Amino acid sequence: MNNQVKSSIAEANIANVKIMDQSIIEYFWRVFYRYKWLILAIIGAVVILGMLLTLLTTPQYTSSTRIEIKRLQNNVANVKDVERDEVGQSLEFYTTQYSLLESRALAERVVRDLNLTRDPAFREAYGFEDKEDGDRAGASAQSSRQKELDQATGILLGGIDISPIRGSSLVDIRFTSPSPQLAAKIANSWVKQYTQRNLERRYASTAEARSFLEKELDDLREKLEKAETDLVTYASDKKIIALSADTDADGRTRNERTLAANDLEVLNKELATATAERIMTQSRMVQAGEISSAALNNNALGLLRADLAKTKSEYAELMVRFEPGYPQAKALASKINELERAISREESRYRRNDNAEFRQAAAREQTLKAKVEGLKSELIKQRGDSIQYNIFQREVDTTRELYNSLLQRYKEIGVVSVEDNNILVVDTAEAPKKPSSPILILNLLLSLIAGGGLALATIFALEQIDQTLKDPKDVERVLGLSLLGTTPQTAGGNPKEDLLDRKSPLAEAYLSIQTSLSFLTDHGTPKSMMFTSTVANEGKSLSAYALASILSRQGHKVALIDADMRNPSVASLLGIADEHGLSNYLSGQDDWQKNIVGSGEENLYILTAGPKPPNPAELLSSKRLKQLVKDMGNSFDHIVIDGPPVLGLADAPLISSAAEGVIYTIEANRMKIRAIDSAITRLRSASATIFGALTTKVDTRNAAYGYGSDYGYGYGYDSDKDA
Missing domain, CATH: 1.10.287 (Helix Hairpins)
Structure with missing residues (x-):
């Protein structure tokens, strides 16, 4: 249970650990560098797409007219102390006017005023189908005309823009159209129809007000006559004769x-x-x-x-x-x-x-x-x-x-x-000479920004999805193992030839790793050590051979055991026969020395895997393996074991208990952290001592890692001197 929890935590927090244990700038720089070609590809694609859309988009022209809207008092009775409260009325008035300017009714008036549904320029600009009314009859023709009217009205509403100028009574009315002449004509007609509609509304309200006042005057006239009659009658009855009267400023x-x-x-x-x-x-x-x-x-x-x-x-x-x-x-x-x-x-x-x-x-x-x-x-x-x-x-x-x-x-x-009209035209609309959109430079800039944003989103999504070990330093930060060194990715061919070239980056990398091994124990390089990995083909066999070869060149007598009996590779790597080997000894043959063969290199001896047994785990679980390592320790200075991978097999944990310690091999950018951590947990559950890990097949072109300085590559040392 604890191992599973530990593995889950390691996978979930890998990104946070990376950022916490290194500077943010360094982390992001590594991410950007790793995905640099993807970033450039996304940005380039978006910019090209933006440029194509800009070039293929129909140019749009915007014509603008400016008007001033004055607020008029609407006091029908004009009686002192009877007016409405003025607080907040100005904002309400202008908000109403802006809404009227954007109303559908006003757009329909403009369509009818300019007869846009029959205007060839308008129909061509907005793709109206040319159909003669003669081809349509009766209700169908009327329905078609109404449909075209609605369509033209919608186009005008989509192209109009009402922009009040803050802190003033000025309003800019802009219309955008594929035709500059249409844009100016529609903008001017919009102001004309708005002004005319405003006058009509005022005339209508005036007629209503006159009608209202006529009724009120008739009522007041009757009321005044009755009041005067009552006054005279009462004065006559009471014999009150008034000689003179003083009145105030209001006539009372x-x-x-x-x-x-x-x-x-x-x-x-x-x-x-x-x-x-x-x-x-x-x-x-x-x-x-x-x-x-x-x-x-x-x-x-x-x-x-x-x-x-x-x-x-x-x-x-x-x-x-x-x-x-x-x-x-x-x-x-x-x-x-x-x-x-x-x-x-x-x-x-x-x-x-x-x-x-x-x-x-x-x-x-x-x-x-x-x-x-x-x-x-x-x-x-x-x-x-x-x-x-x-x-x-x-x-x-x-x-x-x-x-x-x-x-x-x-x-x-x-x-x-x-003179009472409260709409004043400040500037009339004119046909624009340049299109308002699309603007190539602006679109390219926006495409660049959008491409950058998409690239960032993509790489960080990939970064979250991809939980493989990319940075060798993650061995220490995430897995908690000592990083013994890294080896570069070779260009292809036979890696053994690269090892034999003492000046090659691969040879220098393993030489640096061997130096790290010499500090693992108080007696220097471990007496016996097993190389394993999470899965096959991560470079463990080559690493085991390379370190064994370097130790032999330093004058140590070294035995290389191929313990991966399911998929042996040492014999094929060195070009030797694999007729007898470890499986023979574990099956009951007591003389392991008969199965030892030379490697062609001084002080380096090989014990191949031998014939494939039907059940390697059963052989490895016997005490003969530990006895073999102990007996060979009496004859050799160092014993290097090329073990099988950990996941899916029980072989590696069984072998690990026989060796002094384990060197874990991890191929960069291949295995997920969770799988690696699970494999390491299995080894630890078998009481194995893990000396550390080395990363293989690292892309040395990724300068963000700085392998040359951090891990000892590029020393330029002569191979003989190194040896």
Whole structure:
């Protein structure tokens, strides 16, 4: 169970491990380099496809016209404080206009205005079939015309583009067509029909508004007449006579004077005057001996008093010189008495007049008081009646105000002139000189971007699908094994010849691997080691021979055992006979030395697989294999075993327990990580010691791996010196 879980985790997390254990740039660079030809092929194909589509696409021409849409108030009644709230109305208005500009009804008007279904240029540009109406009759012809109308309308809706200019009331109207003349003609007709339709809608709304106002005016007229009749009738019943009225700025009655109020005001003034006169007359009577102002101001009385004063003065002068009995003095005294009596008579007459004036003033005062009290009672009664009177008056004022406002609006609403049009053409459409699409450079750039995106998606999909071991460093990162080295992929032919060429990359690679082997144990290169792989043909046999050959050239006595009895390859690789070998010994022959043959190389001896047994696993499970390795260890410095592959067979785990350790061979870009990990798990379950792994058949042209520096290739060492 644990082994299965471990294997699944290794496969699922391989991509994450790769990215975590190395720089992202390095990882992506390796991926790109590995798929470079696929990337170039995809990008090239997409770019060529884009170029072909561009060259084969019919050129499209876009003509543009610009208009200004002004917002008009739509207040039918035009009565103060009756308008709708303006907040948000502007956005609603322009959104509505944009929708009207894109409406199907407007497109149909343009089709009919330009007679596009019969326009040869339009029919040719959009592929209409040329059929004469004479070939179709009755309902069929009408249906065909309707179908062409719908088709043309759909074409116009597909080619029109309404683009409001942000932050303004300007709108660009663009139409795209294969014909530049058609594009300009349709764009201009679109504006024309939109303007005409807008005027028609406004005229229609005006007619509806006039009809509405006529009805409202009739109702208000009847209501006003009734209100005025009620007011007059009530005033007549209550004897309320209005002399004048004050009105405010809106024409409403603010203060109204009645006849009773006016009379009371006049009588109050007269009463005040009469009371003042009575008080003055009475005060003169109360003060004894006081002469009234009228008497003092009388000329005759004044002359008498002046004459009296003069006579008394003359008498006083005579008394200074003469006695009272003097004749002239007597005459003056007599005159004085006469004047005094005359003045007394005159003052008495004036006193009698003052009494008469007082009585008259008092009587007049009482009369006026009685009248004022009577008018007060009448006015109080009228004030109570005027409450309902004022209600009638306000009803009349309100109805008259609304009636006058609607009547004024009714007079104005019918006047809709050209100056009231809220659609203004800023720029008219002209036939474009260059096509708007396709643009070759832009399409090629987009194709390049699309090709790059498709290539990236493809290679990363392949990267996720392909779970084979590609990078030799994955041996350590993913499998957890020591990487002993890598061998390059040969160009073909006999790999043994490449091994014999001491300067070849293959020979140098195995020399580097042998160097790594010398550090595996405390006694250097392991005494006995088995080479195995996941499946056949991964290079294990060649690797076993190459390392055995290098060890023999270094002066060590080496035995190479071909333990792959199901598919032996060492004998054919070295060109020797395979008549007797390992199978003979395991079958019961005690003398293994008789089966040892020379390889043609000094210090290198071969024990071939021998005849194929019917059940190799049964032979390998015996103790004779371990005894053989032990006995040969007494005669040889190193024993190299070319074992069978692990998957599907029980042979390799049986052999691994006989050797000191296992060297696992992995062919690059072949086996999936899960299969490799499963094979390694089987070896470990057999208590095998795995020294490490080496990767074979690596494409040295992939410079991203840097084999020359990382793994010891290209040293340029002389082979003799290496040996």
